[in-house]
Amino acid sequence: MDFITKLLAATIAMGTSLTYATLGEIYTEKTGILNLGMEGTMLMGALAGFATAMATANLYLAILVAMLIGGLLSTIHAFLCVTMRANQVVSGLAITMFGTGLANFLGQRLGPASNNYNLVGMNLPSKFDNIAVPLLKDIPILGAFFDVSVLTYALYIIIPFSWYYMYKTKYGLAIRAVGESPKTATAMGLSVPRLRYLYTIIGGMFAGLGGACLSLSFTPSWNDGMTGGKGWIVIALVIFATWNPGKAVIGTLVFGGITSLQFSLQAAGVKMVIPTQFLAFAPYLITFFTLSVMTILNQNRKGSFASPSALGTSFAIDDK
Amino acid sequence: MRIVVEKRDNKSKSAAVLIPLASFAISLILGAMVLLASRSNPLQAYSAMLNGAFGNARRFQYTIVESIPLLMCGLGVGVAFRLKFWNIGAEGQYVWGAIGITWVMQFWKFLPVPMLLPIGLLVGMTLGAVWAGVPGYLKAQWSVDETLTTLMLNYVAIGLAEYLYISAWKAPLGNMGTPEFPREAWLPPVWGKIHSGLYIALAFVVLLWFLLYKTRWGFELNMIGKNPRAARYQGVSIKRNIVLAMLLSGAICGLAGSMNTAAIAHRLTKGVDGGYGFTGIIIAWMAGLNPFASILVAIVMAALTTGADALQIAMKLPESMGEVLQGLVLIPLLAGSIFVEHKLKVIKKEAV
Numbered sequence: 001m002d003f004i005t006k007l008l009a010a011t012i013a014m015g016t017s018l019t020y021a022t023l024g025e026i027y028t029e030k031t032g033i034l035n036l037g038m039e040g041t042m043l044m045g046a047l048a049g050f051a052t053a054m055a056t057a058n059l060y061l062a063i064l065v066a067m068l069i070g071g072l073l074s075t076i077h078a079f080l081c082v083t084m085r086a087n088q089v090v091s092g093l094a095i096t097m098f099g100t101g102l103a104n105f106l107g108q109r110l111g112p113a114s115n116n117y118n119l120v121g122m123n124l125p126s127k128f129d130n131i132a133v134p135l136l137k138d139i140p141i142l143g144a145f146f147d148v149s150v151l152t153y154a155l156y157i158i159i160p161f162s163w164y165y166m167y168k169t170k171y172g173l174a175i176r177a178v179g180e181s182p183k184t185a186t187a188m189g190l191s192v193p194r195l196r197y198l199y200t201i202i203g204g205m206f207a208g209l210g211g212a213c214l215s216l217s218f219t220p221s222w223n224d225g226m227t228g229g230k231g232w233i234v235i236a237l238v239i240f241a242t243w244n245p246g247k248a249v250i251g252t253l254v255f256g257g258i259t260s261l262q263f264s265l266q267a268a269g270v271k272m273v274i275p276t277q278f279l280a281f282a283p284y285l286i287t288f289f290t291l292s293v294m295t296i297l298n299q300n301r302k303g304s305f306a307s308p309s310a311l312g313t314s315f316a317i318d319d320k
Numbered sequence: 321m322r323i324v325v326e327k328r329d330n331k332s333k334s335a336a337v338l339i340p341l342a343s344f345a346i347s348l349i350l351g352a353m354v355l356l357a358s359r360s361n362p363l364q365a366y367s368a369m370l371n372g373a374f375g376n377a378r379r380f381q382y383t384i385v386e387s388i389p390l391l392m393c394g395l396g397v398g399v400a401f402r403l404k405f406w407n408i409g410a411e412g413q414y415v416w417g418a419i420g421i422t423w424v425m426q427f428w429k430f431l432p433v434p435m436l437l438p439i440g441l442l443v444g445m446t447l448g449a450v451w452a453g454v455p456g457y458l459k460a461q462w463s464v465d466e467t468l469t470t471l472m473l474n475y476v477a478i479g480l481a482e483y484l485y486i487s488a489w490k491a492p493l494g495n496m497g498t499p500e501f502p503r504e505a506w507l508p509p510v511w512g513k514i515h516s517g518l519y520i521a522l523a524f525v526v527l528l529w530f531l532l533y534k535t536r537w538g539f540e541l542n543m544i545g546k547n548p549r550a551a552r553y554q555g556v557s558i559k560r561n562i563v564l565a566m567l568l569s570g571a572i573c574g575l576a577g578s579m580n581t582a583a584i585a586h587r588l589t590k591g592v593d594g595g596y597g598f599t600g601i602i603i604a605w606m607a608g609l610n611p612f613a614s615i616l617v618a619i620v621m622a623a624l625t626t627g628a629d630a631l632q633i634a635m636k637l638p639e640s641m642g643e644v645l646q647g648l649v650l651i652p653l654l655a656g657s658i659f660v661e662h663k664l665k666v667i668k669k670e671a672v
Contacts, residue, residue, distance in 0.1 A: 090601065093598060097643050098651065099647070100643060105638045107638075280482075284474075
């Protein structure tokens with residue numbers, strides 16, 4: 001029992017970062033923009049958050065700066081893909097390359113002179129600590145959900161709100177219209193470019209926040225490439241969640257759980273039946289099968305499959 | 321007055337040349353700003369990079385060696401991009417190539433040693449082709465999104481390779497990596513560090529140029545990419561061509577992996593997922609899918625990496641500056657790409 005509670009706690013802690021970034025990417029992809037720059041954006045968020053917290057000791061300001069930087073980086077993506085109608089795949093890769101490079105570069109430049117300008121090896125003055133809710137935290141197993149950081153508690157509101165926003169409000173309807181058929185959306189009087197900009201930037205802000213969750217709470221430190229491919233898992237999680245913000249959390253719990261299980265089994269010295277590397281790529285393989293099977297099963301029912309129809313395509317009013 | 325973007329009647333030739341040059345200049349200026357902001361002299365840094373990439377014969381050789389897998393991956397994905405098939409799985413296909421040649425070298429003991437290298441390269445190519453063929457078939461048959469499937473499969477291949485060199489195929493001595501290939505089965509050098517993979521890569525440049533620009537099949541691929549409906553009316557089989565193009569694409573990326581493994585590490589070990597596949601995508605795109613232009617782009621991208629390594633040694637600057645510049649060169653290039661097919665038009669007064 002204790003093992004399961006601990007596992008769940010570790011899963012939630014790791015899943016928090018993934019969930020924020022996944023929600024962000026869902027908002028972006030729902031409008032038809034594929035942002036493969038998540039890895040770079042998350043890393044920049046992690047760096048910006050950590051550097052701000054080091055300089056000001058203000059964690060909330062750090063979160064704000066991380067979101068701002070994430071938003072800025074994805075503004076470049078929005079500018080390239082929407083205004084300049086550039087290729088979204090290449091643009092996303094460019095953002096990841098640039099963001100990863102810049103974050104690692106600045107990580108060795110923004111530190112204090114006493115540490116050779118390096119942020120690596122510095123300790124945060126404070127971090128987001130877990131806050132336990134009395135009574136609720138004593139529930140067996142599920143109590144783990146009530147002994148988490150503010151960043152995780154915020155998700156308990158943001159996830160249902162995002163689901164409601166996407167499927168029950170006119171704003172959500174506008175997002176889906178733009179992602180399904182930009183032409184129809186234009187006819188409805190919506191501005192496709194404006195909405196795509198808006199939600200690409202919002203998506204980047206979420207990614208920056210997700211990155212900051214890592215450097216300010218999960219592993220409070222800065223390390224080169226500390227996101228370690230989480231930005232790519234996010235792309236998988238969006239598919240696994242079938243682009244539904246309400247389901248984003250299921251994927252992060254499953255995949256965060258697999259990763260945590262790997263660590264805790266290793267730590268416990270359990271001899272593994274399944275090699276750890278298999279657990280590491282399981283999320284990607286499962287996503288591959290999920291996507292393929294879902295697409296094949298939905299062959300004859302047009303529009304019922306969750307992938308936004310206009311995903312990855314540029315749009316101009318004069319396009320034929 | 322307002323400015324609108326209008327489609328050109330023909331692709332602009334001058335824009336196709338000027339934009340990359342201007343982009344490179346802009347990226348150097350932006351990079352200089354990053355350097356200045358971090359208390360470094362940009363001119364000094366750039367000359368250190370240039371010197372590090374081309375300064376003497378040995379450094380030049382390193383840059384060329386680095387550019388070979390980049391060129392191969394760029395050529396590979398370029399084939400699929402011709403029909404607007406977004407193969408971003410080059411990384412995984414490359415890794416399968418490395419796994420393939422290692423498998424042959426380590427376990428096909430029945431082969432005479434001189435046969436190990438050619439058979440190993442072939443097996444690597446085949447595995448790369450199969451790994452690319454699966455998403456190709458899924459796309460052709462059921463329109464399963466190829467960008468997402470090829471991306472996911474990368475990490476499966478990388479994880480599998482890790483499992484092989486960390487545990488299943490690990491050499492009994494040493495802590496990581498498979499046993500070293502027999503010395504006679506290494507890819508032979510041609511000039512200093514440069515290995516004969518260079519010839520293979522250049523042969524593929526010519527072969528692909530011929531295939532894509534001078535044959536009926538190349539014409540069909542182009543037509544599918546530009547106007548699938550017209551292609552269908554002409555009786556071109558889109559499904560068949562998607563699978564064929566993906567097989568070829570994966571084969572080239574797989575060969576890149578087996579070649580590089582036989583030439584440099586001589587075994588499957590950490591670092592097999594060196595990012596060549598991802599950079600290859602960028603190379604193909606930057607070169608406008610032209611095999612000959614890919615050579616130049618691959619050398620530039622390789623020079624940014626080897627130059628950045630030198631930057632770290634010469635100026636104690638983080639080597640990630642190379643990635644920053646690689647990313648920075650792309651951003652203005654992506655922004656400028658619109659002007660190849662579009663032009664700006666200033667409308668002075670709205671016609672009533």
